[in-house]
Amino acid sequence: MGRRNPIVAFALLALSTAPALARQPGPSVPMTLLAPQPMSVALSLTELEIDFSDRAAARQMVIPAGRDDARVQSEQDGTAVLSISGVAALDDLRDTARALEAVNPGARANFVIYETRRNGAGERMVLTSRVALIVTDPASRGVIEAYASRNPQPVAGVPGGYTLDAADPLEAIRLADELRSRPGVRTVYPLIKRRSALR
Secondary structure, eight states: OOOOOHHHHHHHHHOOOOOOOSSOOOSEEEEEEESSSEEEEEEEEEEEEEEOOSTTSOSSOOOOTTOTTOEEEEEETTEEEEEOOSOOSHHHHHHHHHHHHHHSTTOEEEEEEEEEETTEEEEEEEEEEEEEEEESSGGGHHHHHHTGGGOOEEOTTSTTEEEEEOSSHHHHHHHHHHHHTSTTEEEEEEEEEESSOOO
16 A cells, blocks of 8 residues: 555544534635635634533533623534624634633634635634644754644654644644745645545
């Protein structure tokens, strides 16, 4: 059997299962992500997805005081999907996400995106706070050492492959853009979860 293409292997990592809402996105912010190919998406300002998969995380969703606009729409397999209102900008969305993480220790708040298509809203996906990175050779380990504070974790079966942690999904985009300009980086992009597994 031939060697697996490392980019394909990372695609397998990114295409994991995530619960979905059967509705069109509301207010959103258009952007282009490199994941790793350019992708036009709309980042929703009315949804957040809270990941409780960390063993240290509590399993019961807590809404911050004073946030009556946030409601749990569904909970499944350690994940809660929230609808929110009153968020007008990405900074507001990030503040809301951080407030949710503060009252739900160990949980991670991810952003919801929809692929932009000519015929309307596309697939619902989740933008995480993790970054996929592949360095070109062992000599490029200096890149990993320079980002030791990002908790680099090697990916089994992907030579030179790592995942890095960012503070939030917007920081993951910024971190990927920063790493993209570093010598020795083969490919880097924020990790995205899709709602159906790759078959």
